[in-house]
Amino acid sequence: MTCAGEVEIETVYGQDPDTGQWVCPMRELWGLRARQEMSPVLEKRLCYTATVTGSYEAAAAEARNWGVEADDSTIHRHVGQAGERADRLRDNRVERALSTDTRAEVVKEAKRDLPPGKISLVIMMDGTMLRERGQQWGLKGAEIGGERVVWHELKTAIIFRLDQRAETASGRGMVVEKYYEAWQGDPYEFGRRVYAEALRRGLMQAERVYVVADGAVWIWNLVADRFSDATGVLDFYHASEHLWQIARELYGQDEEKARAWVEPLLHQLAHGGEAGVLDTLDDLLALCAQLDEQAKQIIKGEVQYFQAHRDHLHYQAVQAQGCPKGSGAVESACGQLQHRFKRTGQFWSPPGQRALLALDLARRNHDWDEIWELN
16 A cells, blocks of 8 residues: 555565575565555555544545545554554653663753753643543443443643743744653653653753643652752642632632632732742631631641742742743643543543554654654
8 A cells, every 4th residue: 555556566575595584675675564565655644644633533534635545444553553663762762861871962962953052941741631441341331340441640741942932912922842741650750751851852951940830749749859950830820729719718609808819919929929928828827717627627728738839939030031830831732632532432442542642742742754764
């Protein structure tokens, strides 16, 4: 199968006198693997189409638009094969970046690709839940006691330089070039992979490094482990949600009083007054003796939340340096991955999900062509 349709070619094969193996020199010249029945160019195009459409059925329909008849099962099979190669390359890049024997090479390559002058690097992290087929996937919906569907978190990171960030005419921030990491597993391995990708993108050359994220404990444990010298930034929207939670505990259904309490604090927090906000919160419990015990415990937990992130609240300072105060870019990345991996009716097998994810990351990170250099 080729981009020009099915082509039948007669050629020769024989036994290599040196190795004793049966070989076909023309297949090797064409870059075909053993028993491969599709040209590498067509396979490459179909796999690319599978990553940017919503399903294998949609990829097959799109292929028909550019003149190739390949059904969804054929595309699925080739995505699995190419995805395995992409995943091996991905693992190799991680180990190469982290190994003491080869890390210097990775750092040197990163420097070569950087613009002249000082750079600042931004790392954003978040997570989203995806469906997988459980061990009892074959059970009917009405049957009880079987685990048909399981949910696992896909941990996601994006990495970009501040010079890769711009503003639209309306003043909205956007990232014009970014790099991705995603991993469905424990935070430690995800941290290794994010660190390796950051090394590829200039971590060692960066004058400043920022990590922007919500308040998930696993993220900040990872930051302490892998990026302890970075400036941490708690996503401002999540911080505001926690302040609103306190306001609702204080004033119940009285939205006007809650707003009158919280909005000055949000303004203060956004404009360099984080120390005053923390002082207000520290004094809060002593001023709400009239509240019931449940409300007090909720407020106490929220105050502790801000105390734990007291070093991550310097919004005015980091914005003055060009760093965004929100993690909307990685939340958008999670939404893009959900669009491909969490559509109605999609229940993934772990190998199938991992193969397509490896291809998707390779496409996003400009590692795509390398996949087809392997035979």
